[in-house]
Amino acid sequence: MPNRRILSLWFPRLGAERLIRRDPALAEVPFATVTETGNAQSLAALSVAASRAGLYPGQPLRDAHAACADLLTRIANPHREAAFLGSLHRWAGKFSPWVAREAPDALVIDLTGCAHLFGGEVGLLAQVEQDCADLGLSVRAGIADTLGAAWALARHGGARAGSHRSGDAVDQEARATRSRAGKRRHWERGGAAPALLAPPGPDVTRIAAPGKTYGALAPLPVAALRLDAETVEALSRLGLRRIEDLAGQPRAALARRFGTGLVARLDQAMGAAPEPVAPAAPPEHFSIRLTLPDPIGLEADLMAGLDRMLPPLCDKLRRRGRGARRVRLEAYRTDQSMEWALVSLARATRDPDRLRPLLAMKVAEIDAGFGIDMLRLDVVGHEPVHAAQPAGHLEAGRAVSERMRADTALEDLIGRLGARLGLEAITRRHPASSHIPEKGALTLAAAWSEAAMPWPDVARGRPLRLWRPEPVHAPDAPDPPRTFRWRGRDMSARAATGPERIAPEWWLDEPDWRSGQRDYWWVETDRGERLWLFYAHGGALSSGWFCHGTAG
Template identity: 65%
Template sequence: MSKRRILSLWFPRLGAERVMRAERGLHAGPLAVVEEQSNMQVISALNAAAEAAGLRVGQPVRDAHAMCGGLLTRPRNPPAEQLFLTALRRWAGKFSPWVAEEPPDGLVVELTGCAHLFGGETALLGVVEGDCADMGLSVRMGIADTLGAAWALARYAGQQPGSDRSGDAIAQEARATRARAGKRRHWTKGGAAPQVVTPGGGARIAAPGQCHGVLGPLPVAALRLEPDTVAQLGRLGLRRIGDLLGQPRAALARRFGRGLVLRLDQAMGSAPEPVSPARAPDRFAVRMTLPNPIGLTEDVLAAIDRVLPALCARLEDKGRGARTLRLEAHRVDQAAEVIEIGLARPTFDPHRIRHLLEMKLERIDAGYGIDMLRLAAVQTEPVHARTLSGHAEAGRAVRDRLAGNTALDDLIGKLGARVGLEAITRMHPAASHIPEKTAKVLAAAWSEPADNWPAPPRPRPLLLWRPEPVMAPDSPAVPAGFRWRGRNWALATATGPERIAPEWWLDDPEWRSGVRDYWVVVTEQGDRLWLFYAHGGTMSPGWFCQGSFA
C-alpha cells in the first residue's frame, strides 16, 4: 500500500477573486473576467454572485450581459494571475515544503508525513479552508494516494457523469461494455467499501488504498483527458472511470492512444507521477556579526574584505554577476544604514566592487557603533565566458579591446556611484535618413559601445541644433548674403544641394515644411554653416540654419 498522501487545491474563481482583492472588494455584485478567443470575448472567471445569476465560464460576454444586466467585466491579466498563484504557493508552504503550481488555478501539496502536525488530514483541510476564507478565496480540496486521484476529487467529487444526448436510448447503449466492466470490478466485491470523508467546503479525502473505489463513479473527465477524448468516450457509453477500468488496456491504447492509459495508471498509482516543486530562487547575501561594535571607515573596509570574496565566490559558482549591491550596516541602537551601488556590467570580481563600496562609505553614520554588516547582490545577471580566437594579431587586438572595456566599465561605475548610472549616456547609430535622427541616446551602463557607425552620404556638421530661421530671398538659389542670429553674413562658397525628404509615415512637426535642400555654406567670416531651403509643405517655404562644421 502506498504511503504517499497528496493534497490538491483548486481555486475555481481565482481570476475574479484576484480582481476583487486588488480592488479591495468594491464589487459586491456579479463580476466576470473576460478574455478574447477567436475574435470573440468570452468569460474566463466568475465570482459567486455571477455564478448564482446563471453565468458560466466560456460563455460569450454578449450573452452574459443579456442574462445579467448588472454584470461588471474586467479584462483578464494572465501575468498577474500567475504571480497571484505563485504567492499562494508560498502560502501553501506552511503545510509542506513540497508544493507545486498547476497553472492556471491549482496547487499540489505533498502531504506525506506532514498532516499529523495539524491534527490530521481533516483538521488540516479546516485550516486551509479558514485561511482561504480570510483571503476571500473559494477553494475545493482533495486528498488521495496519487496526484491524479487528488486532482479528480478536488474538481469532480460528487458530480455525476453527464451525456451530450437525450432520450431513452442512452440507458440502452453499450450494454455489453457495461456488463463486462461490472464483472471486472472485482476490488469492490468481498472487500471494504470505499471510504470518502467529506468535510465542509467541498473537500474530499480518500482513505489510503481506496483510489479505485473512489474514482470509479467519477466522470472520465476527472482523468485530465482532452475534451475530444472525453467526447469520444461518451459516445461509446464510457462516461465513468469505472467503465474504463473494466476495458482491455490494449484496446483502449489502440483506439484512444497511450495518453488515456497513462492517465488511468497515474490516477490508480500504477505509474509514477512525482510532485515537482518550484525551485527556490538563488539568493546571494553574506553577513558578518562583529564581537565588538566598530565605527571607523578602516574597520568597515576590513569587514567588507572578509565578506565580499565569499559573496563573489557564490556568484561565480552560479555563473552570475552582480549589477546592484546593497550594504546594510546594523547599529547597536537597532537602526540600519543602507547604501547601494550599481555596476555598468555584471561582475563577480571583488576588486571592481570594493572601490565602489569604498566611495560610498562616507554616507554611513556609525552612531554608537556597528555590530553587524550584511552585503547582498540585489540584482544579478548571467555572466558568459568570452573565448578569444583568430590570428595572433587579431587576438591581441581583441584582448586590448576587452581590457579597454573593463576600464571604461569601471569608470562608468565610479561616475555612477556619484551622479547615478542613469545620468551617464552614450550615442548609438539609428536607422534613419533624417539628420537629427541618425543617433539615439542610450544609458551607458545598459548598452555596448557602437562598433561601426555608418558613413553619411555627405559630411555632417559637428554641432547640430533645431532649425533656426534665416533672413534671405525666398528662392531655392543660394543667397549671396543673409541675416542669421542678428548678424549679416556674406557668402564665400557653397556646396550642394543635398535633398532630404521627410518620413512620410511619421508626423514630425519639425518636418512639416516639406522637402529640404541642404547646402554647406562658407562665409567670408570663415564660418562653415549648414543651411537648407524648405520647399514648403503645410508651412511656408524659406531658408533655415541647422548646424555648424568645425
C-alpha cells in the first residue's frame, strides 16, 4: 500500500480576493476586509497591495488607516466566504475524492495514490498553483505524510525560527557598534532582506519526501505545530523555538508543564498519533434568490419579494421530505454590503403560511440603506418531515385533526414569541425522575421539547410555587400546629391534610436536607392561604417546622 500523502491548501487572502474577483479595480489599491470584535474593528483579509503597504491581519482599523491613508475596506461576510470555500471544495475534488474543509480558509486533501495522475507531486502542486492563479487566488500548499506536517509546511514552509528578542536590535548593541549601525545596509539592521527572484515552478521546500517528515519540520518554528499564542510565547522564553528543539525534550516534562495538547500536536505532526482526514458528505442545501431590476427599500416591497420566494422554496423542501427549522433572510444592498435576519421555528415546517409571519417580523429590522437589489432565502437548518394523515373512523380522525391543529397553533405561538425574545427564553416544565420536590421538574426549551402529559400522580399533589424552606415558629412536635407564625404573621390552621413522608437522597449531600426526613402537610389557614408545611425530624440540623410552598 502506498504511503499516505496529505496536501494542505491555505488561502490566506480568501476574503479579500473573493471581492476582488467581483471588482478587479480593488486589486489596484490597498484593500482589506474588516471584522468587528466587540466595539473594535480590525483587518481580516488583505490584498497583495495592502500587505506591501505594511498592513497585517488583526491590525486595528484606525492604526491601518494611519499607516496607509489609501486603504479601502469592506465589511467581511463570513457566510459568503464559507460558501466560496465550499466552491473551492468542489474544485479540489479534481485532485482526489477525499477532500475536507478547514474553516475558515483552508482545505485538506488526501493524495494517497492520486499524485501520479498529475505527473507526481511536483506536477500536482504546479497544477494547483496554476488553477489558483487562473481563479485570482493566492494559495500556499504543503505535502507531507501527515496532516499536521502538511499544515506546517503550507503556512511555515521555508521559515526559520528566530529569537523572541532580536539580538541585532540597535538598543542591545554596544556603543561602538551602535555608532556604525547607520552605515550598514537596512536588512543588516533588522529590516527585510531584498527579495530574490525565485525560480519558476512550485516551491519544492513545501514538499516533505515520504518518510522524511522530521527533516522537513525540524527547522520550522514551534508555531507550525498549531499551538496557541500563549504556549508559543512560553516555549520561546525557554529557548524552545524550533520543532527540533522541542522533539528532543522529555515528553513527561512537556506534558506536565504545557499540558497533553502540546505532546499530542507533536505526535500528530510526526505521525506517532493518528489524525485522519474525514470529509463530510455534502449537505443538502435549500436556498432561493430574487434579483431585482431596480433597488427597493419599502417594507411592502420586501414582503412582495418574500411572497414570490417562499412557495418555490417550500416546494424544494417538500420534494426532498425536509422541513425548515431555521431560515435566514439576506438582503444585498447596492453598496455591496448585506443585511441579514434569522428566524427559528419550534418545529420544522415547509408551509409558506407558517414561515411568512415570522419573516414579516424581521423585515422591519432590515436597514435598506441606499436600496436593496437582491434578496436571498437560505435554509440554514432543516429536518426530515413525514407526512401524517389521520386514520380510523370519522370521529377518531376528527379528534386527531383537531389535536394536530392545536399543536400547530402552539408551535406558531412559540415561534412568534421566539422571534422577539429568542427561542431559548421560551421554556416549559417537564417531570423528572426524582421524589425530591426541588428536583421533581425540569425547565426545558419549549422549541426543542415535547409537552409531557399527563404528569405523574406524585406531582399532582405538589404545590405550584416552591421556594427554599422558610422557618415557621411553631411547637417542636410532629403534629400539625394549630397556631404558628410565618413571615411575621400569626396564623391559625383550619384544616390539615397529610402527612407525606419524604426522605433525603442518602448518596447526595444537599444543604437543605441535612435536617433529615420530612413530613409534609397541606395546611389551610384562617387567612385563606393553603401552605405546604413540613416537619423536619432532625439530623445534622435541628428539627422544626418549615414552609416550602403554596398552592397559588
